[in-house]
Amino acid sequence: MVRLMLKIKAELENVTDLEPATEDFEYFFQVKCTQCNEIHPKLISINRQEEYEVSGGKGGTANFVWKCGICKREANAKFEPAFQTKPYSSENGQLQPFLTLDCRNLEFVGFDPTKGTWKCVGVESGTVFDDVELTEGEWIDYDEKAALPVGVSEVKCEWSRA
Template identity: 45%
Template sequence: MVRLLLSIKAELENVTDLQPGSDSFEYFFKIQCSSCHEVHSKLVSLNRKTILDMPTTKSTKTNFLWRWWEPLLILDCRGLEFIDFDPTGTWRCNGIDSGTEFEVDIGEEEWTDYDEKAKLPVSVMRIKGKWSKA
């Protein structure tokens, strides 16, 4: 079993504390088979609330056993490798000066808005994921 750490980086303008929008956030990944190295043609998604039956293993249920970790999360995986991360979905962040909470919809790789309290533009751009062994 391999433990992989997903780290993210993004350009944040006048916001801080970028994080998934809810406990049921759908993470999207590109994966490949550890044995034949075939890359799956579509993105796969996981969320920490989904439990799947695993009849070919000693344990009967799994949710990929992830844990929140700095900087983002760690996944335990068997028989596959996570090779890319797609940040699509609803995230949250806070205005750096005002504390205003923003709901960030990352669909086009960037989000912009205006913080009325601080009278400043805010943005989240160029979110990138990087995998490493945990």
């Protein structure tokens, strides 16, 4: 089993603590079979709430179970329970740990942040913006309390072994 960590960074304008808006957030990942190195042609979705049985008769579960279309090997991934998703704050502008998954027979090689709803907090006012859509690659709004423009753009990610 391999532990993979997703790190993210983004340009945040007058906001902080960027994170998924709900516990049942659907993450969209690009997945690769480690047996035959085939990359699945479509993004797959995974969330923390759904669990599926893993074949093998030991009663194990995973948040994602997949059979490679090329080599037919079963693979699975599970969010690491000890590592909760951490809100992103751009204090140093560096990639920051965001989430960790335990993976068997697969690796995640991409992440699409433009799908799903995010939330963040106004730096000056503490206003919670809980309907942040990055479908256009960025989100722009206005913080009425602070009288400042707010925004999220240039979201980047990187996978590494944890």
